[in-house]
Amino acid sequence: MNIDMIRAAAERLRGHARRTPLLSSPFLDEIAGRRVWIKAECLQHTGSFKFRGAWSAVSALPDDVRARGVLAFSSGNHAQGVALAARAHGVPATIIMPQDAPRVKIDNTRQLGAEVILYDRAAGEDRDEIGAVLEAERGLTLVKPYDDPQVIAGQGTTGLEIAEQAAEVGIAQADVIVCCGGGGLSSGIALALNAEAPGLRVRTAEPEDFDDVARSLHSGRVERNTRLSGSLCDAIVTPQPGVLTFPILRRLAGPGFAVPEADALRAVALAFTRLKVVAEPGGAVALAAALFQPDTLAGDDVIVTISGGNIDPDVFQRALSTLETAPYSRGSAA
Amino acid sequence: MNIDMIRAAAERLRGHARRTPLLSSPFLDEIAGRRVWIKAECLQHTGSFKFRGAWSAVSALPDDVRARGVLAFSSGNHAQGVALAARAHGVPATIIMPQDAPRVKIDNTRQLGAEVILYDRAAGEDRDEIGAVLEAERGLTLVKPYDDPQVIAGQGTTGLEIAEQAAEVGIAQADVIVCCGGGGLSSGIALALNAEAPGLRVRTAEPEDFDDVARSLHSGRVERNTRLSGSLCDAIVTPQPGVLTFPILRRLAGPGFAVPEADALRAVALAFTRLKVVAEPGGAVALAAALFQPDTLAGDDVIVTISGGNIDPDVFQRALSTLETAPYSRGSAA
Numbered sequence: 124m125n126i127d128m129i130r131a132a133a134e135r136l137r138g139h140a141r142r143t144p145l146l147s148s149p150f151l152d153e154i155a156g157r158r159v160w161i162k163a164e165c166l167q168h169t170g171s172f173k174f175r176g177a178w179s180a181v182s183a184l185p186d187d188v189r190a191r192g193v194l195a196f197s198s199g200n201h202a203q204g205v206a207l208a209a210r211a212h213g214v215p216a217t218i219i220m221p222q223d224a225p226r227v228k229i230d231n232t233r234q235l236g237a238e239v240i241l242y243d244r245a246a247g248e249d250r251d252e253i254g255a256v257l258e259a260e261r262g263l264t265l266v267k268p269y270d271d272p273q274v275i276a277g278q279g280t281t282g283l284e285i286a287e288q289a290a291e292v293g294i295a296q297a298d299v300i301v302c303c304g305g306g307g308l309s310s311g312i313a314l315a316l317n318a319e320a321p322g323l324r325v326r327t328a329e330p331e332d333f334d335d336v337a338r339s340l341h342s343g344r345v346e347r348n349t350r351l352s353g354s355l356c357d358a359i360v361t362p363q364p365g366v367l368t369f370p371i372l373r374r375l376a377g378p379g380f381a382v383p384e385a386d387a388l389r390a391v392a393l394a395f396t397r398l399k400v401v402a403e404p405g406g407a408v409a410l411a412a413a414l415f416q417p418d419t420l421a422g423d424d425v426i427v428t429i430s431g432g433n434i435d436p437d438v439f440q441r442a443l444s445t446l447e448t449a450p451y452s453r454g455s456a457a
Numbered sequence: 458m459n460i461d462m463i464r465a466a467a468e469r470l471r472g473h474a475r476r477t478p479l480l481s482s483p484f485l486d487e488i489a490g491r492r493v494w495i496k497a498e499c500l501q502h503t504g505s506f507k508f509r510g511a512w513s514a515v516s517a518l519p520d521d522v523r524a525r526g527v528l529a530f531s532s533g534n535h536a537q538g539v540a541l542a543a544r545a546h547g548v549p550a551t552i553i554m555p556q557d558a559p560r561v562k563i564d565n566t567r568q569l570g571a572e573v574i575l576y577d578r579a580a581g582e583d584r585d586e587i588g589a590v591l592e593a594e595r596g597l598t599l600v601k602p603y604d605d606p607q608v609i610a611g612q613g614t615t616g617l618e619i620a621e622q623a624a625e626v627g628i629a630q631a632d633v634i635v636c637c638g639g640g641g642l643s644s645g646i647a648l649a650l651n652a653e654a655p656g657l658r659v660r661t662a663e664p665e666d667f668d669d670v671a672r673s674l675h676s677g678r679v680e681r682n683t684r685l686s687g688s689l690c691d692a693i694v695t696p697q698p699g700v701l702t703f704p705i706l707r708r709l710a711g712p713g714f715a716v717p718e719a720d721a722l723r724a725v726a727l728a729f730t731r732l733k734v735v736a737e738p739g740g741a742v743a744l745a746a747a748l749f750q751p752d753t754l755a756g757d758d759v760i761v762t763i764s765g766g767n768i769d770p771d772v773f774q775r776a777l778s779t780l781e782t783a784p785y786s787r788g789s790a791a
């Protein structure tokens with residue numbers, strides 16, 4: 124993994140991925156006590172940064188390999204990213220999803236042209252086994268969600284844009300808080316910033332109780348989450364830091380944040396009122412950290428990602444209901 | 458009014474207004490039966506295009522005049538645009554608002570540094586009289602919401618960006634549907650496109666029963682609305698087309714659209730699910746026209762504005778509830 128791979132990915136993504144805007148609001152600045160700059164990757168195609176990594180990986184394949192098709196395991200954002208990237212390249216995508224995934228995500232993935240194969244978690248069906256058979260029989264290539272160099276390179280293009288956009292508004296020194304699951308986005312951005320804007324330092328944000336990366340960064344070795352479900356921030360919950368991503372983060376990232384679910388929901392609500400963008404809870408943890416955990420931040424500026432906006436309407440309504448209690452104040456809602 | 462004024466406004470806005478993205482979604486394309494491109498001005502500073510015109514007008518004033526301060530009448534988006542533009546120029550803003558305006562809008566305008574003067578509509582207080590006294594006593598300059606050449610020039614910068622962005626994605630010929638109240642945005646965009654992208658034609662979109670501009674374009678003379686309240690699209694309801702704006706639209710715009718309120722709400726919901734942006738009902742009428750009134754459209758592409766995103770949470774929740782009935786189908790909800 125190096126910066127040249129990220130630059131090459133940026134070339135392949137040019138004209139296909141969106142250069143998402145860097146947003147801000149004086150109202151958020153006031154809450155945070157400093158200027159807050161928001162890289163709005165929820166405005167990326169398919170509603171999350173995952174499209175970048177998917178496009179990068181699919182476009183990097185040799186023509187004859189790509190033509191046989193790609194495969195992914197996902198119940199969410201990665202599925203849609205791979206489906207759209209494959210369709211735009213004119214090659215088949217097969218996505219293996221749990222049978223109990225939300226109907227709307229299954230429908231979306233199918234509408235993006237992918238073949239969706241459902242498996243029954245409860246009945247003990249093994250998705251890896253299903254995938255291995257498909258790889259062998261159909262000659263499909265697996266696109267992993269984060270532990271793949273071309274996926275990390277694609278996510279890293281977000282970092283190249285942050286470096287450019289920070290320079291445009293005159294920021295040379297700041298923490299860049301990145302929503303973190305397996306670490307593809309945060310490690311990619313960390314590599315890009317290290318090369319292009321060394322005054323900008325990545326820090327991860329994760330849901331409280333699912334902060335495997337923060338704890339791993341703290342201890343210096345891979346720590347696992349004790350549970351894997353029960354978070355509203357499901358899109359960014361992974362068992363442990365990635366094999367490729369963690370060494371990059373250990374080398375380049377600052378201390379991580381663990382964000383209470385209530386703060387993530389309040390950040391979703393503030394993104395609605397102040398930025399006019401739709402954030403999913405897992406995509407709002409970095410904004411929540413900047414707004415409600417200022418103690419370990421320094422300097423006049425902080426940059427955060429909103430990494431995705433694929434949220435169910437009922438969860439969104441729950442987030443909006445936090446506006447009635449304490450829309451502007453700092454600290455966790457009780 | 459001419460294109461040079463719009464180009465000059467673009468120079469003054471550079472680095473201050475956002476170049477908002479041109480968004481799209483394959484799901485919206487499918488509903489519309491053609492490619493739909495969305496100019497997301499809800500992502501502009503203060504959540505609407507109004508900031509452009511306000512900045513243009515404030516920045517165009519002679520220094521000594523500007524230093525005395527600016528004045529606006531508004532209960533909504535124009536108020537916030539003028540307040541922020543004045544604050545950024547370091548000059549005082551006075552905004553005259555009705556006492557019964559939503560509390561959050563009054564609070565926002567104050568938080569942006571403006572002095573808010575409330576008047577009592579019910580008690581027959583005359584806002585024009587209050588304004589005239591302030592202009593005389595304090596030497597303030599009134600910034601009108603649309604019938605002002607520098608305001609139209611500022612809104613027209615949206616059109617310069619649309620021309621550039623359409624060229625980037627290869628569109629030479631298309632209708633550009635613009636949310637229309639007094640006509641500042643639509644006439645400004647029409648002037649810009651006429652000069653920069655003559656294959657792009659502006660068409661106005663208004664709420665049903667408040668379609669004074671569409672009727673005026675049809676009859677060729679100024680038609681008035683019979684009522685002025687009772688629309689969820691309140692932000693774009695005006696009594697009649699503007700004195701400066703209507704002649705421009707009569708010369709350059711195609712037939713207007715009148716959009717049922719239910720369709721505007723469905724467009725708000727689709728902007729949430731498919732674009733991850735927050736639209737207010739009045740800001741979503743152009744998208745609604747493109748999706749649900751395709752009969753008078755031709756060609757492979759249509760461009761629309763989402764002009765603002767300042768919506769109350771309860772209205773937003775009402776819009777989201779339309780998803781449960783018929784999120785993807787065409788035609789008006791019954």
